[in-house]
Amino acid sequence: MENLTREGPTTATKPALSVEDLVIEYRLARGGVVRAVDGVSFDVGESEIVGIVGESGSGKSSVGMVVAGFLNATDGRLHFDGTTTQEWGQVSNSGRAGVQMIFQDSSTAVNPRRSVGSIIAEAIAKGGRITKSHIQQSVAYIERVGLDPALVNRKPRELSGGQKQRVAIARALAARPGLLVCDESVSALDVSVRARILNLLVQIRRDEGIAILFISHDLAVVSQLVDRVVVMQQGKVVEVGPVRDVIDRPQHAYTQKLLNAIPRLERTTVSTHPNQQFTSMKEETS
Ligand SMILES: Nc1ncnc2c1ncn2[C@@H]1O[C@H](COP(=O)(O)OP(=O)(O)OP(=O)(O)O)[C@@H](O)[C@H]1O
Numbered sequence: 198m199e200n201l202t203r204e205g206p207t208t209a210t211k212p213a214l215s216v217e218d219l220v221i222e223y224r225l226a227r228g229g230v231v232r233a234v235d236g237v238s239f240d241v242g243e244s245e246i247v248g249i250v251g252e253s254g255s256g257k258s259s260v261g262m263v264v265a266g267f268l269n270a271t272d273g274r275l276h277f278d279g280t281t282t283q284e285w286g287q288v289s290n291s292g293r294a295g296v297q298m299i300f301q302d303s304s305t306a307v308n309p310r311r312s313v314g315s316i317i318a319e320a321i322a323k324g325g326r327i328t329k330s331h332i333q334q335s336v337a338y339i340e341r342v343g344l345d346p347a348l349v350n351r352k353p354r355e356l357s358g359g360q361k362q363r364v365a366i367a368r369a370l371a372a373r374p375g376l377l378v379c380d381e382s383v384s385a386l387d388v389s390v391r392a393r394i395l396n397l398l399v400q401i402r403r404d405e406g407i408a409i410l411f412i413s414h415d416l417a418v419v420s421q422l423v424d425r426v427v428v429m430q431q432g433k434v435v436e437v438g439p440v441r442d443v444i445d446r447p448q449h450a451y452t453q454k455l456l457n458a459i460p461r462l463e464r465t466t467v468s469t470h471p472n473q474q475f476t477s478m479k480e481e482t483s
């Protein structure tokens with residue numbers, strides 16, 4: 198399969214994350230092996246937002262899980278924050294230091310019995326004992342993601358989906374990551390909430406300089422947020438490049454197919470410049 202790489206001027210010079218020849222295989226319970234990711238390479242520059250798009254089953258989440266340290270790769274190398282991971286087999290429940298991951302449904306990732314304040318304080322304390330001071334510090338993160346500080350004592354089940362996703366982002370920020378991996382993090386949200394979360398991610402990159410790996414099956418959403426995009430098909434990268442080039446002049450038939458899947462009304466917003474403040478796509482197009 199051809200790998201069309203077009204590195205443009207937006208490519209940051211110093212990669213925060215470098216993924217090289219990544220191979221991920223799953224062993225099936227009833228025997229046999231599934232090769233979900235087959236020789237994937239890409240970089241995420243410092244303070245850069247890189248998207249991974251591709252249809253269901255193309256291997257996006259598998260890549261994200263390995264980058265975040267929740268899953269072992271079968272082969273390949275990962276360079277992050279000055280260290281190289283080559284010896285696979287050391288995953289832990291806490292993931293990789295310096296990388297935080299936000300999932301589609303954050304309620305599965307947070308302890309339902311804890312308050313919002315202690316969920317965030319836990320990240321500030323980095324696994325140590327949570328003190329009153331940590332809880333007090335959590336308020337700054339609650340405000341940072343645009344939530345009412347009064348939510349500090351609420352439990353996750355007492356929050357809306359959008360609020361829960363903001364808490365997940367606040368907790369991730371509190372761990373002071375160099376890289377944020379977002380896996381379908383806005384897919385379950387209503388369009389206007391989605392737009393606000395995407396704006397928040399743009400602000401986080403701008404203010405905190407955190408690099409973001411944004412995984413989504415939705416090229417319309419990705420095109421509004423990212424600097425560069427990696428297009429995956431059946432475990433392989435078929436196209437990489439600055440998002441404008443990939444959207445305006447897709448080199449691969451598969452990318453064109455993903456573009457064609459975007460509803461006509463949304464396609465107008467796809468051609469706007471990335472990273473600008475956007476309202477909900479529905480509001481802009483209706
Ligand atoms: N635990 C597992 N055991 C066996 N096969 C798996 C496992 N997890 C994923 N796979 C397989 O690996 C491939 C890639 O899955 P992955 O979840 O990475 O895809 P994806 O691009 O994130 O898809 P989606 O858009 O549906 O989330 C698929 O064929 C899937 O069936």
Ligand SMILES: [Mg+2]
Binds near residue numbers: 257258259
């Ligand atoms: Mg997935």
